[in-house]
Amino acid sequence: MTAAQRFGEYGAALLGKTLDAEVLHHAKRAVVDWYAAWIPGAVEAPATLLEKAFADDLDRGPSQLALGRRATPRTAALINGTAAHTVEVDDIYREAIYHPGAPTIATALAQAQACLASGLDFLTAVVAGYEISTRIGATLGRAHYHYWHNTGTVGTFGAAAAAASLLRLDSKAYTHALCTAATLASGLQQAFRMDSMSKPLHAGHAAQAGLMAAQMAQAGVTGSLDVIDGEAGLGQAMSNGPEWSQATASLGQRFNITQMTFKNHACCGHTFAPIDGALALQQTLNIDAAQIRKVEVATYRPALEVAGNMSPRTAAEARFSVAYVVANALLYGSVRLAAFAEERLGDPLVRALMTRIELSVDEDLDRAFPGQRAARVSIETMDGRRSEHLQPTRKGDPDAPLSDEDLSDKFLELAGPILGEAAARARLAQLWRLDAPDSSLI
The missing domain is CATH 3.30.1330.120 (2-methylcitrate dehydratase PrpD)
Structure with missing residues (x-):
């Protein structure tokens, strides 16, 4: 089996499994943190400019932007993914040099709203996106990061996996979603070495491209099964030819979503x-x-x-x-x-x-x-x-973590001025109980 097939098999099976309470709790932590980054970023450029650029895809569709404006799923993923990476407070997976939340959760939310998924299915899709993409990012390693912005490249896999899970793709279609995501992945380091709006756009593009890859796979579009580990594939073209066997070895045994860094400062x-x-x-x-x-x-x-x-x-x-x-x-x-x-x-x-x-x-x-x-x-x-x-480390890293209370305070500090205190507290309470049977994503 190729690396893409192993990832696809894992992702397709995950939605039918009962995840440990600890894993689900960490998924909720990631979602709370994502909302804390998304809401303040939604009222800043470039997200506000994207609303102008893609106005024909707004005020219709099943998905929502941060302040409730309706959108088609792909445009919601683009704008929300961009917004979540704008004010530089979104999460990090340290070993992959990667912000998984911005693209992965933006796509999971857009697709979950489109298919009226439960909060539990939404969280499971988030876990799938994190587990697959963080392993791809860690394997690509430092050599990839020299030229590429991992949140744009690796984030495309996180988004594709989250959407594929919510679309309930079988392992074959799930694999093709990941293979198509590989050839759509992009985002250059040089794009943010000087003043520009490109960096958050990388997260938004990854969210949208990943969602499109899953939707295309659902319709029968296929990709090259060895696009990740082939002789001219992702690992060779965008890294230093890494070994992929270890990337999938711990799937289902170790959950990287439990080892996230949550930012304590509003910067890089x-x-x-x-x-x-x-x-x-x-x-x-x-x-x-x-x-x-x-x-x-x-x-x-x-x-x-x-x-x-x-x-x-x-x-x-x-x-x-x-x-x-x-x-x-x-x-x-x-x-x-x-x-x-x-x-x-x-x-x-x-x-x-x-x-x-x-x-x-x-x-x-x-x-x-x-x-x-x-x-x-x-x-x-x-x-x-x-x-x-x-x-030796950063406050917010897995070895010096922010507490649940810290994350709640971060959410209220960043989202409260925009939503209003009462609405922010109500939204926060909703997020912490996303795995409840009556949970809602609206």
Whole structure:
């Protein structure tokens, strides 16, 4: 069997199985976190611009956008997937360098609404999408991430798997959905190395392409069965020819959805260890930002390749600037959405502190990437003191997880101002009981 056939066989069988309560709970955690990212992103560009661009697919159809506007399933997947990746607070699967929620859950929700699925079937489809796509992403590895944006490429598989599960495709059709997804997968790193709206579009495109792949497979469209592991397939063309046997070895035994990173800061995940390390060291030294002469941040190489911008001009660029977010953290105690408001972007205190921040690659920490996301931070004070702190992980990683209460607070903080407090609390309660027999996705 090819890798695609093994994944297809697993995905097709999953909907008929009873998942462990722990796995379902982690699926609900992922959904709560996705909603926390989706709702604030829905009122920002590019999602608002997509509503203009695809107006002929709106105000009709069975699926919904964040504020209740009707949409066809494919356009809902596109816009909602884009929205969920816009404000940079969506989840991460560390080993795959990948945000699975934005494309996978966007597609699962659009298709679940279209077929009036139960909350339990919706959650099971989410699990299928996470389990298949995270393994593909982890196998493609760091070599893939050098040029490709995994959320755009790998996310297409997550979306296709979620939709195929809800369409109840048999293993043959499910496999063809994944094979078609492979050849539709795209998203370039260079697309967000400068100011642009491309990065969230990658998640939206993955959601839409994955849904289309499943719909086409349902209609009988076939794909090349060895498109993932063939001699000119995904692994060869977009990575370094990895071995695929281990990718499927733990299916059904280990659930990657239980090992998610949930963001505690509203910016690129590569900046989190520097932020956490700087805040920890500031607390140890008991100083404010005005007492800092110099900050040195040493971390793994891709963090600086992606987020090494020392002079960001826009909110999109600032979210990918270690220096900018560390300066904000040291000055204001956190990096939330307010850090990227217009007045903060031009804050002279932030800009002045940024000039005292130096970035470098730590070769030991680089060798540990992607399984470990660490940073070494040192601060020199105006009175000559110097201290160093190794931040071995990020708050929100599986080894330093956010609690259910933390996730609920995150949801209320981000969605409350848009939905209103009462509506946000009602939606939150609904999400935490999605596996109940009378659950609703509306």
